[in-house]
Amino acid sequence: MEARMQAWQVHENGEPSEVMRLAEVERPAPGDGQVLLRVRAANVNFPDALLCRGQYQVRPPLPFTPGVEICGETGDGRRVIANPALPYGGFADYVLADARALLPAPDSLDDAEAAALHIGYQTGWFGLHRRARLEAGETLLVHAAAGGVGSAAVQLGKAAGATVIGVVGGADKAAVARRLGCDVVVDRRAEDVVAAVKEATGGRGADVIYDPVGGEAYTQSAKLAAFEGRIVVVGFAGGTVPSPALNHALVKNYSILGLHWGLYNTKNPKLVQHCHEQLTELAARGDIKPLISERVPLSEAARAVQRVADGRSTGRIVVVGKESA
Incomplete structure (x- = not known):
């Protein structure tokens, strides 16, 4: 037996x-x-x-x-x-x-x-640091900020010195996003996301947008990307794969970045090891905690x-x- x-x-x-x-x-x-x-x-x-x-x-x-x-x-x-x-x-x-x-x-x-x-924080680290090159002082917008993937990105954004705006669906999730350290929380069920983020940023929008949702969230992201902004496409938990208007990306001067974290395990596994060392250090300092x-x-x-x-x-x-x- x-x-x-x-x-x-x-x-x-x-x-x-x-x-x-x-x-x-x-x-x-x-x-x-x-x-x-x-x-x-x-x-x-x-x-x-x-x-x-x-x-x-x-x-x-x-x-x-x-x-x-x-x-x-x-x-x-x-x-x-x-x-x-x-x-x-x-x-x-x-x-x-x-x-x-x-x-x-x-x-x-x-x-x-x-x-x-492993998966959520590695995805966040590669998305924010390798792909979007997030810098201290920039504004990071995270969709589904109270979820598993989003909560990791919020903590990593705060650890990097960014101002973090969290978009959530519902009052209970808004409370979680605040506890995670979001500087601004937008409840998409109770507020107009685009208007609320524009107001919070003085009309400028976000430098980096982290989107594991797709669908309507991506539509909002395109409207909220700042000059030289970067939208990181992480997944489509909302169930709809968006079709971005590339003329809009050109006219507004922002980047659309795809992130397939799993590829690093075969294409560049040393980076995965390096990331784990960074995450272990951040966890030891208390900067991240799942x-x-x-x-x-x-x-x-x-x-x-x-x-x-x-x-x-x-x-x-x-x-x-x-x-x-």
Whole structure:
């Protein structure tokens, strides 16, 4: 029995709460260059919902276990951060991961916080620093500022010395954005986003706009880009992929920057390592700390993924192992 484990499996594509099933399965055996890790905590990401729906750029063979980001433990007891090798994802007792890509979990973060450090903060760091070259004193606008990806960008923006404007949907999320350190919070459900940001910036707009939403949020971004502004396109959580008017970018003199963080793992992995060192240092100083809104047991993973899929979560929901609860 020792070689069996609990894991959530997806046998057909659909909504997470409908297609994720908790099962007892064989513990996976590591292949070449892989290592078996015990899962201490697994962070819920929007891509997990897309994986369940069959809409992600990676389509693992069925059945598979979702969960793309964990804090795990090696056989010799080291706490590490890893992206599990699908189809053996993180919502399970054990995962497989690329041995060369393991990163040490920062001592300053607990298991749930460490599990939520990698994808969101690496994406934010590459987007703000590598792509947009954010400078101290500039204004950063973050869409979905209370969400998992947005909250990381807010903290990184503040750490870089920017003035941060957070756009959120609802009063509860506005309160979270204020606690995160946003200098200005705009509730898109109660305010005209473009008018509110123009007023807050004296009509100038934002130097850098971080957009994980797409759709209407991107339309607002184009209207709010300052002279020599940079819009960082991170994803399309709103469900609509915008078609930007390039004549507008030309006339208003702003840049549209695509960010596919995953490519750095193959194109320039040393930068990922460098970024992790920067993030570890920021975490040790207390400048960044993943906002964990909930820690849930493995039995509640499907419900947690569905809440993230529906946009009903703030910060991060993390599935924690028995010893990390």
